[in-house]
Amino acid sequence: MSETETSSPKRDHLMATAWRLFYRDGFRAVGIDLILAEAGVAKMTLYNHFSSKEELIVAxxxxxxxxxxxxxxxxxxxxxxxxxxxxxxxxxxxxxxxxxxxxxxxxxxxxxxxxxxxxxxxxxxxxxxxxxxxxxxxxxxxxxxxxxxxxxxxxxxxxxxxxxxxxxxxxxxxxxxxxxxxxxxxxxxxxx
Amino acid sequence: MSETETSSPKRDHLMATAWRLFYRDGFRAVGIDLILAEAGVAKMTLYNHFSSKEELIVAxxxxxxxxxxxxxxxxxxxxxxxxxxxxxxxxxxxxxxxxxxxxxxxxxxxxxxxxxxxxxxxxxxxxxxxxxxxxxxxxxxxxxxxxxxxxxxxxxxxxxxxxxxxxxxxxxxxxxxxxxxxxxxxxxxxxx
DNA sequence: AAGGGAATAGACAGAACTGTCTATTTTATG
DNA sequence: CATAAAATAGACAGTTCTGTCTATTCCCTT
Structure with missing residues (x-):
């Protein structure tokens, strides 16, 4: 579907961390804050790349x-x-x-x-x-x-x-x- | 395992409501408060029958x-x-x-x-x-x-x-x- | 009718949740 | 070096979460 997503190091690292935590514990069990802390990334960086947690999961x-x-x-x-x-x-x-x-x-x-x-x-x-x-x-x-x-x-x-x-x-x-x-x-x- | 659970109308009704909501939306997606509101039951009634949400789910x-x-x-x-x-x-x-x-x-x-x-x-x-x-x-x-x-x-x-x-x-x-x-x-x- | 166990409402604590906003700093590129 | 874009920290709002506690009321059985 949406292939306009630009690849960036921050974005990739965020996705890798999110993937690891979601896969280990579940989507609802893992909060945005934990992902950000583990990835060492600011919250606004996430919300600049994805409009919501749901969109991150879909990506x-x-x-x-x-x-x-x-x-x-x-x-x-x-x-x-x-x-x-x-x-x-x-x-x-x-x-x-x-x-x-x-x-x-x-x-x-x-x-x-x-x-x-x-x-x-x-x-x-x-x-x-x-x-x-x-x-x-x-x-x-x-x-x-x-x-x-x-x-x-x-x-x-x-x-x-x-x-x-x-x-x-x-x-x-x-x-x-x-x-x-x-x-x-x-x-x-x-x-x- | 634990077959000491006494059956009571309140308990049964609570479980029926919890089942319906959990099955419809998921375990983590449904909070205790929603179950209680839908069942029309007080919070302490739940915690008198089950020590935690987890135990309710297991039951x-x-x-x-x-x-x-x-x-x-x-x-x-x-x-x-x-x-x-x-x-x-x-x-x-x-x-x-x-x-x-x-x-x-x-x-x-x-x-x-x-x-x-x-x-x-x-x-x-x-x-x-x-x-x-x-x-x-x-x-x-x-x-x-x-x-x-x-x-x-x-x-x-x-x-x-x-x-x-x-x-x-x-x-x-x-x-x-x-x-x-x-x-x-x-x-x-x-x-x- | 009285006593006791069960259920009630509702406050409360303390944490966690998603998403927004701002003001500052870093980074990359011309 | 200058400028613009990206990332930062962190506060913030507003909700929701599980579990605890208290004080009152209901209901059943004796």
Missing amino acids: LLEKRDRELRAAMAATVEVAGKSPTKRLLAVFDWLEGWFGSPDFNGCVFIRALSEYPEATHAIHRTAWNHKVAVKEMLAQLCAAAGASNPAGLAETLSLLIDGAIVAAHGTRATGSARSARATAATLLKLAAA | LLEKRDRELRAAMAATVEVAGKSPTKRLLAVFDWLEGWFGSPDFNGCVFIRALSEYPEATHAIHRTAWNHKVAVKEMLAQLCAAAGASNPAGLAETLSLLIDGAIVAAHGTRATGSARSARATAATLLKLAAA
Whole structure:
């Protein structure tokens, strides 16, 4: 949407700090004042770059969306040429993410949860990410010769989001492996 | 855990109001004062029954856990004797839930999200529910003759939680049908 | 009818919240 | 070096938050 945002060091540092605190503790749990104190930035600097806390959160989600999809795309690219391997690489990447020390769930699911109302800007932005990821998956499914790529991508999305929730609840990586195994099974069936 | 809680009309009414507001807007978004005003109850009444807001939330989650599992069990019971039908009835029930007018996601996933820290009482209580549901699913999978009931139950849990997140993002019931179809496929494979 | 436990209203403390404003200083650029 | 833009500290308003306390009133049971 809004790509007029000029990148500046202060702005970037503010966003990095805000991201860290929001992701660790939650959007409503973290106040503006804490972010400013941790970032060592004046309040007016924040309000010169963002008109409200809500807009800051939306900007963070959009940034994270871009980064995450880029990381996914890179993971797929590294996985080689086999369509099956490329698709399953997404699940291996999930497993690595779940195992990383500061994994704390999916910020988009958490945003949907904290701002549950359908019309809320943060809710919609968070869901936009999930739709975009599903479209990426559909591309991969199509490349793998699935008869119904969109349908398979929908199912894989369910598995992925379920696995993220489970990893957040257990702090274990097993759900990624379960999801991967199911994905492999479904892919084999769909490409038959 | 704590089953010493005496049931009283005031307490029940307070919990019903708190549930409605928390589920609609979120735990951190709803203040004690709003609950009290909506319930028409004095502040000391709350603090005579619960030592803190956190304890109120935990009590609500435990109550909802009991109700939800009872509803699931009833759904399964009504579905007849066929193990497959009993298992798939859970997904039909999901679809009905997603379509109900005040569906607003899964309160347990939302609690995990709002209190992301693993050691937090609310986080743990919320995850306990997911574990309990998974165990119910494992029973159903075993009855359906699955070779690895626990493994299948894990996968079905992923599908269910993914479907709930998707329904919260889309306000549509389609994810329940996708999950159901996948569950049916997996069940057929597992019972072979 | 009397006594006791529960509920009440409402003040209160003390902190935290978002967002605004001003006056000053720093920083970058011509 | 000069000027304009950006960032600063910090006060401020006005609200909201959880939890505590007191003094009064309601209601149920004996």
